Amino acid sequence: MIEFHEGNLRVPRWTRPVYMVAAGTSDFRKRYPQKKLEELCMMAFRMLLEENNLKMDPLEVKGLINFCSYGEFADHFQDQLLCEAKVHDYLGLDLLPNFGVKTGGATGGSAMLAGAQSVASGYADCTLVLGWERMDEVKTWTGNYYISTAACKDFETRLARNYASYYAPMARRFQEMYDVDERVRAEIAVKNRRYACFSPFSQQPGNHTIEEVLEGEIVSDPLRFLECCAMSVGSSAALLCSEELAHKLTDQPVLVYTAGGSHTLRTGDRRPMRIPLLPNESEADYRELYADMEKQDGRWPGFESFGATRFAAYMAYRMAGVKNPVEDLDLVETHDAFTISDLQTYGDVGLTLYGREQDYVRSGDCYHINPHTGKPGKCPSNLSGGLLGTMHAVGATGIFQCGEVFWQLRGEYDKFHGDPKLWERYGKKKPADWQSLQIKDARRGLAISHAGVGSHVVCTVLEKA
């Protein structure tokens, strides 16, 4: 579709408010032979019930659940159809209803959306959202083939069988169009992997330098090894409730607004269209960009941007009353499966104008502490360590992101990242140089769950009630 009609642009509206009251997660590892998949899901479920200061006994809370929304990316990886039934049974939730959601990398976000819909509609008062992925049953290059079956099997998969090779041309085009310095991409890898050092859940924390990133092995030119996320195993969970129940369960409930968008599986099929404007943008903001595009045979969203992300943000911001993202949001979790997708997203969600994504990263506002001013960044991104540093157990990712934002809004970053016992739980030692990444008085955050080269995107705005 290249022209929208009124009905297409109707802003979603919950019929009653939806709240998040608890989050839980396992840790994440590239290989996790110590535990079976359902055992990892139990880790996330137990943390959700037992460690979020809920005002009822964990089993009483469990007794409130009346629907489950599960996220799993790929049956190929689990080598098991109907994994949802196995997990559901293992968590002791029979005979309650559940369904599985599948939208590629956005599966976790879509599971949140489906879960929120169940509460908003009145189908449920208390919904468990839980996602997982086990990507370690096959070797990495077979895993890469599995993932590349999320490219078009008739026209694309045979052209690489490796997903980075479908992102790399976007990186190349973005770089050319906006004259991007590759050091900016490298900076993103350094930042997110550094933040992962402070997370007990993270699978690939590291103190790297920009030079190290740029000197690294090339996965698919121009993307280097440290610019790409890795195979991952683990599970994450969230508990969603009606207003009445939320206030019974906690003094710190968090409001949930979530909306999705989608676009072609094949990037090249994305026909040119006008940019749907966010509340803080005007046509005049993009006059120059449209003129530049004309000169360079460019198009929006083309290879440079994600139409699905823009559409999801367009809706989620209007649902949540976000007027100016960089001022109204206190933090964001982007889907940094590759450095380039993190960079592209800043324009899509309006933290900066399209074409100025590089300047936004350089401004330092995406850092916890802006390295140029020494003051807090305006809208820090991926304090969790992101997909690059912490995890991308795909079906869990969008839920994990919401959990991290949720804990930030409740001022619980330190509780869930700084407790030495939590590090020990996962066989790790809390680093001597651990730093708190808690944002002071965070009120509103955004999580972006993203599939394929932008085929499905879900934006969730979480807001302190």
Place this chain on the structure above:
Amino acid sequence: MAHDVKLKTKPSEITREGDAWILHFPRFGAEGTHYHTYGLLTPYFEGLAQGRLMATRCVNAKCPIGRGKGEMWLPPRADCPDCHQPMKWEEVKNPRGYIYSYTYVERGGTGLEIECPYYQVDVRIEGVGTIFKGYLLDRKPIKIGDKVRAVFRTGSDATNTCLDIAWELV
């Protein structure tokens, strides 16, 4: 013409049911073969094996976007996404274009049939609205904007897959 980039695959077996080609994809030996139909896109794959690039175009005068003169689609589609009417096949004669974006694939996932390294290229083809992904037969350094033309694997060389069209620098 000798090219740098070669395929390491055998032609896929094809059977025909009515007008449709069915591609045999033996993942787990003969018993574990997937039978994948090309359905209404069969003319595209048949075309490649005959050295012709076939695209589709919406000619429905009532189409809200194409208004009877829609742009050409590659990959083709049998039905127009804007008005849902069947599209019309049309050959892209002497296909040429320029490199819109690219990556150098140094290693691909398990089962890759193209010998690495090679360039995966997105080609802006003259007269076509979409941007078309393929692979380049040259290995020398390239840049966005470089001109290319299509090369086909035909007859007994045809793999009967999307690999039957490649591009070479002009």
